[in-house]
Amino acid sequence: MIRLENVSKTYNRGIRALNNVSLTIDSGEFVYVIGTTGSGKSTFIKLLYREIKPTTGIVEVVGLDVAKIPNRKVPYFRRNIGVVFQDFRLLPTKTVFENVAYALEVIDTPRHEIRKQVRQTLDLVGLGEKINAFPHELSGGQQQRVAIARAIVNNPKLLIADEPTGNLDPDTSVEIIELLEKINQSGTTVLVVTHDREVVQSNKKRTIVIDNGYIDSDTSTGGYGI
Amino acid sequence: MIRLENVSKTYNRGIRALNNVSLTIDSGEFVYVIGTTGSGKSTFIKLLYREIKPTTGIVEVVGLDVAKIPNRKVPYFRRNIGVVFQDFRLLPTKTVFENVAYALEVIDTPRHEIRKQVRQTLDLVGLGEKINAFPHELSGGQQQRVAIARAIVNNPKLLIADEPTGNLDPDTSVEIIELLEKINQSGTTVLVVTHDREVVQSNKKRTIVIDNGYIDSDTSTGGYGI
Amino acid sequence: MRELISTFKNLPRHFKTALQNLIRNNVMSFSSIFAVTITLAMIGIVGLVAFNVQDISSSIEDEISIYVKLDRTIDDAQAEAVGTQILALDNIANVEYSSKSAELDRLIESQGEAGAALFESYREDNPLGAAYTVTVTNPDLIGQTAQKITAIEDVNTVDYGGDSTTDLIKTLNTVRNGGTIFVVALGVIALFMIANTVKITIDTRKTEISIMRMVGASNWYIRIPFMLEGMLIGLVGAILPCVMLFYGYDYIYKITNGMVVTQMLSLVEPGAVIVQLVQALVGLGAGVGIIGSFISIRRYLKF
C-alpha cells in the first residue's frame, strides 16, 4: 500500500524535515505515527497524498510512484485516499453537508446515494444536527469531526488522519479512534498521526516514532513502543 | 478581574451556546475550563475579549462592561488581555518575529525593547530558531507556540488560552503549562481551556466544567473535579 | 473523455454551485459585478459616441459634391450628352442638372441685395453655362473623378473644393479611423479590467481550489463552476449598462428630436444600433467572464 525508499524532504532555506526514511505499510494495517512537535510527521503524510514531493527518494502509494503522477491526474489518485488535515481545510462557503458531499460528488455518485451516505457518516461522527451549519459556525471539535466525515465518506483504500483528536475531549476522542478501528476492520489501511498518549497506549498497534526527521523506532521492525 | 452575571449567548438560528452563566474570577487566579466538544467553552472566552457580545446578561472584564465599550476603544481594551486562539490567527504575511512583535509595536514599545522581549519570549516557547519563518512554513505545534508567545509577550493582566496544547506532544504540553503557571505566579490571571485530562489532573487548580452551555461544576464553589 | 461526459452530466449541479458561490461570497461578488458594470457602461457609452461620430462624418461626406460647369456655347442636347458621359464614369452616385438660367439665379442670389441690379441684365444673353452637381460614392477618389470629368468634351470647369475638400475628406477619415482605434483600445483595456477583476476574485479562493483538488475533484470539475460564476458575474454586470443604454439613448433621442442642436449633428436612430450594442455588451461580459476564469484558475490547478 505504502512504500518509502530513502526519502528525504528539504524545504527551502535548507530545512531538512525528513531524512532518509524507508518503510513499508501493507494493505489493511493500522499504524500510529507519533513524535514531538516539528519532528516531521505532517511532512511524512503530506508526501503520501502528494501535497509535497520528496527531495530525494521514492514514495509509492497504492502502487503508484507519487512524484511521477502528472498534475492533471493527481485528483484521481487522491480519490483513493481520505485525509483528515491538521488544519481541517473545510470549504468555507459550503455547509457541513455540502463539504462532506463534495467528496462523493466529484466521483459522480448518484444524488440519493450521496444524501444517504453523508447523513450516515455525519451521524457516525456525532454531527447529525449540524448538517446545515457553515464551518465558521462550528466549534473546533465539530470542524474536526466534519473533516473526519469527509475523509471517510467515500470509503477510501487508505485513510490518513493528522491529529484527528487534537480538538476533541477524551470521551469523543475514544469514540473517534474506535470509529477508525472499525473502518480499518472493513479493510481500509489507516494511518493516524497523534500526540494523544492515552490513545496510543490503549490500542496496541504498530507505532512509528519520528524524531527530528528520522524514524526513531517502528514497532513492526523491532523498535520500542512508548 | 472577570465577572459574568446571568450571561446567555444565542447564535443565529437559535443555537444557544451559553445559558444563564454567572461566575467571578479574581485577579491572580489560575482557572481551567473544561467540557465536551461544542459545550460552549470557546463561546465563553470569546465573550471575555469581545469577539462576540452576550445576548443577555453582563460581562465585566478588568472592571469594564465589555458590551458597552465603543468599537473604537475595543483594541485598547484588548491590550489588557493576551489570547491564544484555538485557530492560532497568525498574520500570514508576517514572520514569526513580526507576528509576536506586532503586539508590542501597537503599544509603542521602543524598538530595542521589542527585539529583546520577542527573542526572550520565543526562546521561552522553544521557537528561537524559527524567528524568520512565515506561519505557513511551521508545523501545527510551532504555530501554536507562536500564538502563545504573542499572547504573553506584552505581559497582559489577563491571559486566555483556548486549547494551548491541542497540537503539542505531551512533553511540550507540560512545558507550556509550566510556563503558564510561571506567568500566573508573576500576577497574571490565567484562564485555560483544555481537553487534556493529564494537564488538569496533574495541576490541581480551580476547574470550571461547562456542559451544553451550562456551568456543570466549579471547584471553587464546591463543585467536583474530574 | 470520461471527464468530459461527467462534466456535462453535472452541468446543472455546477450551475447551482456557481450561483451559490455568487451569493455566499456576497461582498466579493458585488465588487466584481460592480467592476464589470462600470466597465461595460464605459464601453457602451464610448461605443455609442463612436457610432454617432461615424454616422455624422459619413453624412458630412455625403454633402461633398463636384460642381461641373459646361461651356456656355453648347445646346441642351449636348449638355445632356455630358450628363450621360458623367453617369457612365465610375464612382458616380448622382448627377443633378442646373440650366443656364438656374445658374444665373444662383449668381444673382449669391450677390445679395445688389445682385438683381448687377446681373439681371444678363438674363437675355446669358453669359453663364449650364452646370451639373455630381455626388460620388467614394469621396476618397473625388480628385480622380473630377479629373475624368474635366476630360469630357464641352466641360468648362470642374470644382470640388480642391485641396480643402481633399483635406476635409482626409480629416474625416482620420477622425473615423482614430475613433475606431480609440474604441478598440478602450474595449481591450476594459476587457483586461474585467479579466483582472475575475482574476482577483479567483486569487482570493486559491485555498478553496487546493482543497477541492485534495478531495479528488478533477480539474474540469473545479473549473466549470468558476467559469459559470464568471459568466454570471459578466451577465449580471451587463444588466445595468444595457438598461441604461436602451432607455437612456432612447430618451436622449426623443428629447433632442434626433439631433444634437443642429441637423449637422444628427443622432443615429436608436433601434438597431442599441440592440447591437446590448448584444455586444452581454456577449463581452459573459465571454470575458468565462475566459478570464478559465485562464486565471489555471495556475491553481497544479498542486
Place this chain on the structure above:
Amino acid sequence: MRELISTFKNLPRHFKTALQNLIRNNVMSFSSIFAVTITLAMIGIVGLVAFNVQDISSSIEDEISIYVKLDRTIDDAQAEAVGTQILALDNIANVEYSSKSAELDRLIESQGEAGAALFESYREDNPLGAAYTVTVTNPDLIGQTAQKITAIEDVNTVDYGGDSTTDLIKTLNTVRNGGTIFVVALGVIALFMIANTVKITIDTRKTEISIMRMVGASNWYIRIPFMLEGMLIGLVGAILPCVMLFYGYDYIYKITNGMVVTQMLSLVEPGAVIVQLVQALVGLGAGVGIIGSFISIRRYLKF
C-alpha cells in the same frame, strides 16, 4: 490625540509595513497595480484626445468671420469711417479692409476660367462695393454683432453664413461640452474602478484586519499602512501610463509634424499639456488609492 501622535511617530514603520505587504502579497498587488495602470492609461488617452478636440474646435472657430459689403457709392474716407465704427463695437477681434478692385478680383477668381471674360469689363466702372472681413472674439454672439454692423450707415450687406454658421458654432460648443462631460464621466468611472480594486484587495484581508484588532492595534494603526499601500499601488500603477503618455505623445507629435493629415487637425504641443496630464494621473492614482483604502477598511474596523 495620543493616537494621532503615535501615528506620526510610527510613519516610517507603517511605510515599511505597507511596502512589505505590497511585496509579500505579490499576486494580489500585481493585479491591483495592473488595474490602476490600465485605468490611468485610459484616462490619459481620453484626456489627450479631449485636449486636442478642444484645441481643434477653437481653431475652427477662429476661422469664422463676418463679411461686410459697403455701398458702392461711398468714397474711401467714408469706408474708413465704417471701419472705425465696426472696431468700436463690442466683440470685435479684428477688421480687414478689401477695396473695390480687390473685391472684383475675388469675384473674377470665383468664376473660374470664364471669370475674366465675364467681368473684366467692369474694371473701369466697378459695380461692386468695398468690403470688410471682421473676426469676433466670442463666436457665440456673432449673430448680434452682425446685426449691429448692419445698422451702421453705408453698410450694404452683412454675411456671416447666417444659420449655417450659428449651427457650426453651436455644433462646436456641443462637441466641446459633450467632450468635457464624456471625459469627466469616464474619469469618474475609472476612479470607481480603482477604488473598487483597492476595496477587493482589502476585502481579501479582512481576517488579517480582525486579527490586528484582536492583538490591540488601534484603528489608525491598522488603517495607515493600508492607506500607504493604496497610495503605493496608485503611484506604481501611474508609472507606466505616465511614461507612455510622455514619450508616446512626443513621438506621435514628431512623426506627424504636429498635424494629423492636415492643418485642420493640428495637435496640441506636447510640453505643458503632458506635464499637466502626468501630474493629474499621479495625483489621481495616489489620491484614489489612499481614499479608497480609507473608505474600504472602514467596515472591517468594527468587530
